[in-house]
């Protein structure tokens with residue numbers, strides 16, 4: 001039922017017919033409904049939306065990509081006929097999206113043919129189809145994903161040792177005063193014996209990291225703890241993370257580590273850069289804002305982060321995507337000052353980030369939506385479905401120790417490694 005033409009930026013918008021209705025659903029998780037391929041997901045604590053198929057799709061790149069995506073979405077939503085029995089966040093006409101870290105990396109929006117959503121015990125189905133060939137609501141299946149089987153891990157663009165040397169180089173440049181903070185990432189290649197059924201790691205991520213946002217868009221899957229921006233009925237929120245410590249598995253020791261993280265001047269400085277960059281980008285779009293003075297410690301199974309929830313009341317009609325465009329790249333994934341850090345990343349990081357560290361999420365026709373930062377994630381290799389590229393990065397400041405940053409990057413790779421393993 002996919003439209004043969006994916007409706008590129010300049011083409012006339014297809015007339016989509018959209019219907020959301022409540023269904024009875026006894027399956028334990030939303031992920032259970034995903035068919036074999038084309039998984040789309042945005043799930044947290046069991047609630048959220050999953051989808052499949054493509055009623056419309058935009059592929060876009062370049063410095064204007066957010067504006068082009070916004071214009072495309074506006075035309076598509078104004079040409080659609082929507083019957084939404086629920087009118088809750090995620091019901092009605094919704095698209096999923098994932099944006100490249102740099103202007104050159106590919107970005108995309110996908111409008112699924114079917115969405116299954118859940119919120120507070122209510123499950124709904126949305127069908128989206130061209131007016132010329134209406135889709136009947138599907139009977140929801142319950143699928144068991146294939147096991148991933150044995151998996152091997154190999155260095156990506158750089159070995160751990162080579163990456164540590166790049167971190168040391170960055171610390172030198174920070175000490176010389178070229179830049180205050182830069183976020184450097186590395187990749188790891190996961191290789192299975194057979195094509196990886198992405199639903200397997202997705203389910204595991206959602207179960208093991210309920211406080212993160214588990215996402216899937218076009219082969220990019222992960223569980224991010226960092227919400228770049230949410231807009232919901234005039235309220236804007238952002239969860240900023242920066243400053244990390246690994247967990248040991250010993251609760252008493254971890255509590256002591258959490259206390260040391262909250263006092264660490266290196267981590268507090270790194271965090272302050274990230275909060276400032278978010279507050280400055282949101283300020284023109286908010287009439288009042290709450291920027292916490294001190295961060296809290298977010299406990300995840302693998303790491304703990306310094307975290308700040310920034311909130312504001314929308315002052316203008318900027319959509320969730322418009323706000324994500326204003327925020328990206330925040331100092332949490334790029335550095336400070338932004339331009340210098342971005343150039344340094346492209347000079348020394350030694351790999352393409354693709355959609356890692358870019359905004360990933362969903363939005364609705366009113367401009368509300370949620371965009372996370374694509375972290376703790378992996379990208380399925382479009383050429384070889386047995387392979388995935390996993391990513392992790394660390395904020396580097398004057399006090400950073402390359403060996404500790406390498407250990408931190410390994411801890412950030414744990415969610416994807418465990419989700420893929422047996």
Ligand SMILES: C=C(O[C@@H]1C=C(C(=O)O)C=C[C@H]1O)C(=O)O
Pocket residue numbers: 183185226241242243244305332333375376391392393394395396412
């Ligand atoms: C860049 C990543 O994480 C970011 C860097 C952090 C840090 O350096 O302390 C913490 C959270 C994220 O903002 C990643 O997970 O790949």
